[in-house]
Amino acid sequence: MEAIKICNLTKKYRDLLAVDQLNLEIKKGEFFSLLGLNGAGKTTTVKMLSCLIKPTAGDATVGGYSIVRQSEEIKRKIGVSPQETAIAPNLSVKENLELMCGIQGFSKEKTAKQMQILSEQFGLQKILNKKAGKLSGGFQRRLSIAMALIGEPEILFLDEPTLGLDVIARSELWDVIRTLKGKVTVILTTHYMEEAEALSDSVGIMKNGKLLAVGTVLELMRQTSADKFENAFISIVKETEK
Amino acid sequence: MKIWTFSKRCTKEILRDPINLFFGLGFPIVLLLLLSAIQANVPVELFAIERLTPGITVFGFSFLTLFSASLIAKDRESAFLQRLYTTPLCAHEFILGYILPMLPLALAQSLCCYLVANMLGLPFTVNIFYALLFHLPMAVFYISLGLLFGSILNSKQVGGICGALLTNLSAWLSGVWFDLSLVGGAFETIAHALPFVHAVELGRAVLNGNFTEISVHVLFVIFYMLAVSAGAVLLFLRQMKKQ
Numbered sequence: 001m002e003a004i005k006i007c008n009l010t011k012k013y014r015d016l017l018a019v020d021q022l023n024l025e026i027k028k029g030e031f032f033s034l035l036g037l038n039g040a041g042k043t044t045t046v047k048m049l050s051c052l053i054k055p056t057a058g059d060a061t062v063g064g065y066s067i068v069r070q071s072e073e074i075k076r077k078i079g080v081s082p083q084e085t086a087i088a089p090n091l092s093v094k095e096n097l098e099l100m101c102g103i104q105g106f107s108k109e110k111t112a113k114q115m116q117i118l119s120e121q122f123g124l125q126k127i128l129n130k131k132a133g134k135l136s137g138g139f140q141r142r143l144s145i146a147m148a149l150i151g152e153p154e155i156l157f158l159d160e161p162t163l164g165l166d167v168i169a170r171s172e173l174w175d176v177i178r179t180l181k182g183k184v185t186v187i188l189t190t191h192y193m194e195e196a197e198a199l200s201d202s203v204g205i206m207k208n209g210k211l212l213a214v215g216t217v218l219e220l221m222r223q224t225s226a227d228k229f230e231n232a233f234i235s236i237v238k239e240t241e242k
Numbered sequence: 243m244k245i246w247t248f249s250k251r252c253t254k255e256i257l258r259d260p261i262n263l264f265f266g267l268g269f270p271i272v273l274l275l276l277l278s279a280i281q282a283n284v285p286v287e288l289f290a291i292e293r294l295t296p297g298i299t300v301f302g303f304s305f306l307t308l309f310s311a312s313l314i315a316k317d318r319e320s321a322f323l324q325r326l327y328t329t330p331l332c333a334h335e336f337i338l339g340y341i342l343p344m345l346p347l348a349l350a351q352s353l354c355c356y357l358v359a360n361m362l363g364l365p366f367t368v369n370i371f372y373a374l375l376f377h378l379p380m381a382v383f384y385i386s387l388g389l390l391f392g393s394i395l396n397s398k399q400v401g402g403i404c405g406a407l408l409t410n411l412s413a414w415l416s417g418v419w420f421d422l423s424l425v426g427g428a429f430e431t432i433a434h435a436l437p438f439v440h441a442v443e444l445g446r447a448v449l450n451g452n453f454t455e456i457s458v459h460v461l462f463v464i465f466y467m468l469a470v471s472a473g474a475v476l477l478f479l480r481q482m483k484k485q
Contacts, residue, residue, distance in 0.1 A: 090254060103248065
């Protein structure tokens with residue numbers, strides 16, 4: 001069963017065609033990566049799927065609901081960790097998590113339970129009382145993802161979660177993200193090949209708003225006769241320039 | 243409940259910034275003390291405590307615009323608002339969540355000004371409570387102006403426009419620091435077409451028990467409060483859609 005079904009999804013900003021007739025299906029529980037260079041349309045796609053912006057044409061169902069007509073229902077089924085860290089800097093880690101629980105309308109008991117589960121899962125127990133704005137980049141991203149998971153979403157959008165992190169912080173965050181596999185449907189946007197390769201069940205490659213290829217890392221490598229995934233990506237992206 | 247949660251967060255963000263506390267509570271009191279000291283040495287009718295206190299109170303509200311606009315602009319820039327737009331929080335909950343925490347802050351600011359004024363010789367009468375009440379529409383005007391600017395400007399622009407331009411304009415055009423008739427002409431006409439001087443005159447009239455003089459001032463302040471609040475809501479909703 002598919003968690004997301006996209007039909008001819010299009011977004012146009014005046015002269016710029018940001019997403020061009022996108023068609024895609026993502027299965028329930030799948031870890032799907034949208035890969036592409038800057039300006040490929042990845043973030044715009046995520047923004048449409050998470051009901052932040054309306055499509056110019058086409059539609060998509062997220063958790064069975066239309067992004068055009070049923071945004072309120074979708075908001076109860078998704079969690080989003082935006083490209084920027086998107087945390088309240090003057091609030092402690094605990095207060096940030098409590099804020100998200102309050103916005104979801106959780107009881108005291110449910111709040112306490114969610115706080116315990118997520119702070120353990122993301123290794124936040126020792127820094128619960130620290131101001132979020134004073135955390136390292138890696139821990140701010142962990143907090144950001146934990147905040148997105150507070151509402152127990154069926155579908156999680158991670159927009160460039162490791163952007164700007166050093167190698168160690170990125171690798172540690174990958175370990176945390178891996179723990180989500182199979183529990184929720186994850187849609188990750190990235191322009192790091194190794195990230196998509198390390199985490200994804202399947203990958204979609206975008207360029208200039210178009211989806212160029214979809215498949216597992218191995219399928220895409222086989223399709224392009226490439227020895228490395230990076231070469232497969234380059235081959236697919238360059239193919240459209242010919 | 244959701245509004246309460248979001249309001250609590252906004253209050254914490256504002257109160258945990260020491261610069262906000264200094265400008266919000268400290269600066270108006272410093273001005274009150276300074277101008278009263280001048281008044282003690284060189285008496286000027288304009289700086290008499292019963293005329294000065296409502297003026298400084300209204301001027302202090304201009305910092306509320308800076309606080310609320312900065313908070314909203316920063317929330318937009320850090321994508322914190324974007325995150326919240328993907329949650330079940332509704333548009334009216336966002337707007338009230340930003341506005342409501344500023345009201346007790348405005349009340350605390352006014353109370354501090356009047357308490358210090360009492361220590362400086364302002365007689366303690368029931369009119370102080372009426373003055374505090376009649377200051378509230380102007381506080382809402384400044385808070386809504388913050389919502390409006392925060393919806394269209396980035397945090398750097400907010401610093402310039404709300405921090406420097408608005409505070410200066412609302413000071414010059416309010417008749418707190420100098421008598422507007424001394425400048426006269428277009429300056430005085432413009433000042434009387436805007437709410438700042440009316441808010442100050444309203445406070446002065448109420449504090450001194452001249453309730454027969456307040457109707458024009460009340461109308462001006464309420465009109466601007468409603469117009470700016472409506473504009474703020476529209477612009478906030480517009481930026482919500484533009485995500």
